[in-house]
Amino acid sequence: xxxxxxxxxxxxxxxxxxxxxxxxxxxxxxxxxxxxxxxxxxxxxxxxxxxxxxxxxxxxxxxxxxxxx
Numbered sequence: 001x002x003x004x005x006x007x008x009x010x011x012x013x014x015x016x017x018x019x020x021x022x023x024x025x026x027x028x029x030x031x032x033x034x035x036x037x038x039x040x041x042x043x044x045x046x047x048x049x050x051x052x053x054x055x056x057x058x059x060x061x062x063x064x065x066x067x068x069x
Contacts, residue, residue: 006050010036016053032056 027033033056036046
């Protein structure tokens with residue numbers, strides 16, 4: 001069974017990550033943040049699936065919790 005996934009536009013990612021554009025680009029380049037995809041072939045607007053952002057947040061929390069030990 002297929003399920004729709006919510007799409008978050010790249011320009012709105014600050015609201016979910018707290019990262020500014022430059023920091024976000026660095027995280028993407030380093031492979032520590034999901035790679036955005038174009039909404040249309042050859043389009044400029046890029047997006048990330050909401051569930052991938054949730055997973056990234058969980059990973060960040062796990063890193064935080066490891067440091068608290």
